[in-house]
Amino acid sequence: MDEGKKTRTWEEIPGRERKDRAVTPAVGLGARLLCSRVPGLTPRQRRICSRAPDAVVAVSEGAREGLKECRRQFSRYRWNCTLPSTPSPSPLSHVVLVGSREAAYTYAVASAGVTHSVTSACARGNISTCGCDHRKRNIYSSGGWKWGGCSADIRFGIKFSRRFVDARETEGDARALMNLHNNNAGRRAVRRTLRTECKCHGVSGSCTMKTCWVTLPPFNAVGSYLLQKYHKAKTVTLHKSRQRATPYLRLEHGRRRSRRPRRSHLVYIHSSPSYCDRDPATGSLGTHGRTCNRTEKGSGGCDVLCCGRGYNTHQYTRQWQCNCKFFWCCYVTCHTCREEAEEHTCK
Structure with a gap:
């Protein structure tokens, strides 16, 4: 390799911002070696990893956090977010489940975890190509307070999550479209649950001036938000029309059968199994030996x-x-x- 030649980060692709940054060949070689050892990545994900290895560290942490939150939310359900493929599947690998509402939640919460983790890493300065969102900095709101501090750069988190997580879906069939829709719903859940925090300035806490910034919520708040979406998930079918070159998903039930689901909806294409008995094909490990509450009437009873x-x-x-x-x-x-x-x- 020519000693003077430099490789570019993913931000330095034509049309991207921050073209002043570059990675030396030695760093690029180390990144490719690191990414080649991460299990479960597609070729496209490996290319993204080699260009932004610091961001992919946050991706891995976010995927694990998403799986952890899934297990917490479903700990009292028949299906408790157990994944059948391997005893300890890679959080970045493709989740193999029947296209049920449980699969919808799994993909949404994993995508949300990646978005949350990458955005948080940006604010901490752990990713070289992003930081705080200063678009509103020093701008006054209609309420008289000023935007300041380190606002979460949710746009970067969503953008990188979409680029990396969606790279798994290449088939273009009903299941791939379902996964892509739920990935996007997970990212939207993070944006929907953002919070505004403020700090007062003034003598003796008089709050004569207030500075506010946008911050990420605790991830369990995102998980709870998505659980509400899980209970209201919509059944969809693959639809092909002569007017559109590519197929798309539409609601199976409703007054207008051609209506497409909202982007915030979780969607699924197959009914859920009972999850009472072990069936690896559907992601069910059964409920034999599970601890239950004798006096409870609902889930967990x-x-x-x-x-x-x-x-x-x-x-x-x-x-x-x-x-x-x-x-x-x-x-x-x-x-x-x-x-x-x-x-x-x-x-």
Whole structure:
């Protein structure tokens, strides 16, 4: 390789901004080596990774956070966000699930996690090609307060997430279009849940002037927002028309059958299985052995979670340190408390 030749970052492609940055051949070679070892990437994703390895670190963290949030939100459901492919699938790999509303949530929350993580990394200065969003800086609002501080650059986060995450979908069939729609819905969820934080300035906290900025919400707020969308998810079908060169998704039910779903909707193409029994093809590990609540009637209750098979009751003694006291100086004494407890697991 010519010593004077330089490789370009993804921002330096013609039409992109920040053309003054470049990566040395040694750094580019190291990035390609790093990206070649990341499992589950498509060729296009590897190219993006080699041009922006610092951003892809945030992508990986965001995908893991999305999977973690999915498991938290569905911990009391029959399907608890278990992925069938491998014991510990790569968070950047293609999720293999039947095209159900559970798959819709999985793709949306993973895309949201990537958007959230990349935007957060920009604000912390961990990505060289982005930072804070200063478009409104020093501009006064209609309420009299001034935009300032480090606002989250959500535009960059959405742009990079779309570029990287959507690169997996290349088929153009109903499932790929479903995944792309839900990816976009996840990114929109992050934008929808952004918050405005303010700080007062003045003598003795008089707040004679207030500075505000846009900040990311805790990611569990995004997960909860998407769970509401999950419960209202729409069934769609692939539609082809002579007027359009490419097929598109349209609502299966409704007064206007040709109406397309809103961009904020989660959409799915297949009905959900019961998830009562193990079936790797649908992403179901079954509910055998799952802990349930005997007195609860809804999700998480033994009647629903165990699918009518009944449950086993295990009695045990729980003990812990209690009534602890600190004595000067320097030791602590505690009592040992015990109680009889029960645990219920599905048959």
